[in-house]
Amino acid sequence: MILGEDYQITLGFDLVAFMILFGMCLIPKDKREGRDTGVRIFVSMAVCIVLGIIFELIRVLMPEGVSKFGIYVVVIADVIVELLIAALLFLFFLYMDYKLYASRDHQRRHIVLYLMPAFIFVILCLLWPVTRKLFGTDTHFLADMYYYSVLMELAYLFMTAVHLIKYYIVFGKKPFFHPFSIYAPVLCGAVITYYLGYNCVFLGFAIGMGFMAFSSADSRRFIDKDTAFFNxxxxxxxxxxxxxxxxxxxxxxxxxxxxxxxxxxxxxxxxxxxxxxxxxxxxxxxxxxxxxxxxxxxxxxxxxxxxxxxxxxxxxxxxxxxxxxxxxxxxxxxxxxxxxxxxx
Amino acid sequence: MKKQVITEENIEELDELLPEDIAENIGRSSYQAIAMEEGTETSAAMVWEYRYLEDENRDPQSHLSWIIAKDNKAGENLFTEYAKDISEEGIVKSVASFAASEAGEMVEILKAAGFSITEKEVSNIHVTIGDLEKLDVLKKKKTAANLRPLDDLQVRIFRRGIMNCIFHTKREHLEDLATLPIDWYDTDVSCCVTSDDRIDGFFLVHRLSSGRLRVEFMAAVGPDARIDLINMIRFSAFRAIEKYPKETEIILPRRDESAEKLVGYFFPGAKGEPGIYGEREEK
The missing domain is CATH 3.30.70.270 (Reverse transcriptase/Diguanylate cyclase domain)
Structure with a gap:
């Protein structure tokens, strides 16, 4: 829930994000990549962004003086957008994990650990009456859920940052991929969203993912199209x-x-x-x-x-x-x- | 005195002199052995191992495994022939390291041959099966799902795994690790780990002719290398405890800093035997 949001600016950001994702769909693809775990995670991130934009539009475009039913729609859409942002950050972390280790088995073995922030979020939500008394707050459940989700998102951002640093140490000298270049738009989106109230996390992700997609497409000039080895x-x-x-x-x-x-x-x-x-x-x-x-x-x-x-x-x-x-x-x-x- | 190159075909000539654990290395591509014959008697003999012979990134070395000479003259002749052999291979340095308890007269022979001698702890650590039973790592009984014993492995898959580990590890390893056959290792005790259908770690144990065990290779190169290594050590320790009596000796070579840290982690405070270390620059 963003306070003091100007829906026109949000719509503008979402439209740009949508266009970037559309542009990514037009990039020629290698059929073999469809089987790659990293690509599947990447596509899942794009799906999250598209769904997030749709629900955000529902939330933003709901007319003023809306009925009680309409209020529920707005609240539900708001919650779904927050969960999709969390899902996006989790998938981003999984994507960096796969880029670093290139191992499905590694992800399978650590999936419980990776889902720990999400588990803690669910437990905090389920135990809300208890935590409310513990922290002495009198805010609404949705407000507290929002703050718990922010903590979860920060946890995933931190975990991703650690992976990015490791990735940069290992692969920093290799061509094609500059991890800090894609992290920058994501961070900007998160900062603008938090401080200015305009939700551009999806735009930040779309820019970062667009960079990755174009970078990957650029790198294909070094790949032999038949064997997928270098050329x-x-x-x-x-x-x-x-x-x-x-x-x-x-x-x-x-x-x-x-x-x-x-x-x-x-x-x-x-x-x-x-x-x-x-x-x-x-x-x-x-x-x-x-x-x-x-x-x-x-x-x-x-x-x-x-x-x-x-x-x-x-x-x-x-x-x-x-x-x-x-x-x-x-x-x-x-x-x-x-x-x-x-x-x- | 006549020089005799010792191979698998004539190794029985040194039967009474050559320790069985050294003798089993004759025939390996990186090992050489010569003997000086005086009449029908062997007056001197030595075994050495070449290292980094075909490695362009490092200077080739010779590591002396065993030396015997009945007197200084025999030793001198021995080293003369040795020098000829190693000069053909372009050896830059000769190194000798023996436990003080085994060195005997070798120190004088090495000094006479121009080696600079220092006292230095031997790099190998010796423990027993009984020592393994006390390890904390054995408190956990469960075997990792990605771990396989060597006796479960086809030869081709083993070779692929060895090459994968060799090309990804920075650890010092045997000169001929790439070519040693699977049956060189104790396949009941040795094991490997897999990730994404590839072997990316081995813990390989060789049973010496004397009955002692020696860890030949321990490395993991996958994304969970540290955990994999500990899991392999646990598995091999359990298997070794089941198979061998408590007093069976295990040799843990510390070929590099990583191996030293790993051995130190499991056996804190363990030290190598006092030994002598000799080296000589070759022309």
């Missing part, structure tokens, strides 16, 4: 960063699949370590980049891939036909690495 353009980007000393890669393995490269890309995904950096070149060659300087380990990894290919070729008519010559190379330094990569 040659990414190799050029890596070469620049290696030459400039801002990136360290110690070694590579060069595979060449003369047959079914899609099947080979699936085998690479299975056999290579998690989150491997693989570049797919146009001519059936795949480059695995790594930080290890150990030739023993590179050779062992290439043998693992070869065994995977031999198993596949033994049972499929469309064979992968992996070249016998798998090149494992260790780089002396960034300049040497850039030179070798340029020659690929």
């Amino acid at each position: 040659r353009a990414y190799l050029g980007y890596v070469r620049e960063m290696l030459s400039g000393g801002t990136l360290k890669r110690s070694s590579m393995i060069l595979f060449e699949a003369k047959g079914d490269r899609m099947a080979f890309s699936d085998i690479l995904r299975t056999e290579l370590p998690a989150h491997s950096e693989v570049v797919c070149l146009e001519d059936g060659r795949f480059v695995f980049l790594s930080d290890t300087g150990s030739m023993t380990e590179l050779k062992a990894l290439s043998e693992l891939v070869r065994d995977g290919v031999d198993d596949y070729d033994g049972s499929h008519s469309d064979k992968i036909l992996l070249s016998d010559d798998i090149q494992c190379r260790v780089f002396k330094d960034g300049t040497a690495a850039a030179g070798i990569i340029q020659g690929l």
Whole structure:
């Protein structure tokens, strides 16, 4: 419930938020992303914003001098908007958690902990008669519920901030995603909502999510559309960063699949370590980049891939036909690495 | 004196001299052994392990595991042949670390060979199965749902898991960890953890020929690495207690700072045996 709200300004913010979400729908999508947990959470956030805008419009557009029934509609819409904001913050936290750890199992294992602020909110609401006496307040239930929901939202904002800091430490030097850039509009929305009374949390989220969506779409210029590995353009980007000393890669393995490269890309995904950096070149060659300087380990990894290919070729008519010559190379330094990569 | 390279085929020549726990390493790719023959008698022999041999980010080293020599002349000849072998591999430094109780005459042989010797606590910690039973971590009995014993694992999945851990861990590990077969480990006691259908942690225990146990690898690289590591240690401890008698010795290597902290967490105040540490820069 926002005191002193100007509904025209709120409507304006909601309209802009809606347009940003509509614009995001027009961005070309990768069909494979539909199966990604992070994308599903992202879409859920967008759904929350759309529903929140709808209920906010119901609340704001209800005419003055409304009937008793109308008052109930406004109150219910208000409560739903608050719950949707809380849901949005929870989903935002889950999204950052997934971005940081890329693990569904991790989220499953910690879901009870993650829902703890929500549990506490529900308990506080259920025990309202008791807490009212305990805190000595004489406010209405809805007013107290609003304050409890603000506490819950702050808890999720804090948890998300911790994840953002961790994410920045781990991934800060990587391209495409700048976590503080999306956090800024969300924070601005929360601050304006709290101090000025204009509800622009949804607009703040929509701006942040729009940035993420466009950033993700921009990053696809480095992704091979068939295999979803990196493409040659990414190799050029890596070469620049290696030459400039801002990136360290110690070694590579060069595979060449003369047959079914899609099947080979699936085998690479299975056999290579998690989150491997693989570049797919146009001519059936795949480059695995790594930080290890150990030739023993590179050779062992290439043998693992070869065994995977031999198993596949033994049972499929469309064979992968992996070249016998798998090149494992260790780089002396960034300049040497850039030179070798340029020659690929 | 004649130099003899010791391999799995002729290892019986050192049967009476070579400790069984060292002998089982002959045949591993990173281990080398030579003996100096004087007539039909072995006058000197040594076993060493290469480290970082194929690692471009580090200087290759040689770690001496075992040395024996009947006199200084035999020791001198031994080290002459050793120096030839390691120079071919580009070794930069030789290192020797032995418990004081086992060092014997090795100190004099090493000094004569140009090693600088200091007294230093041995990096391995020795505990027993009986010590494990007192661990607080064993108060919780439940096994984590994402934990699997090694005897439940196919070889291919094991290899994938090993490579995943090697490429994601910063912990010091065995030189040939990537190539050691699954049956090198005690598959009843060793275990792994999985996340999102991938193995991202191992606790691997090897049973030495003498019957002692040695932890070969303990690392978790997933999002819940700390909890996974503790769960694996708990599981392996329970299995080891069930399988082995109380007096069975367990060797806990402290290869790096992380391992030191982990061992210190479970066995606070535990120290390695007093030992001697020698090193020599190689040309």
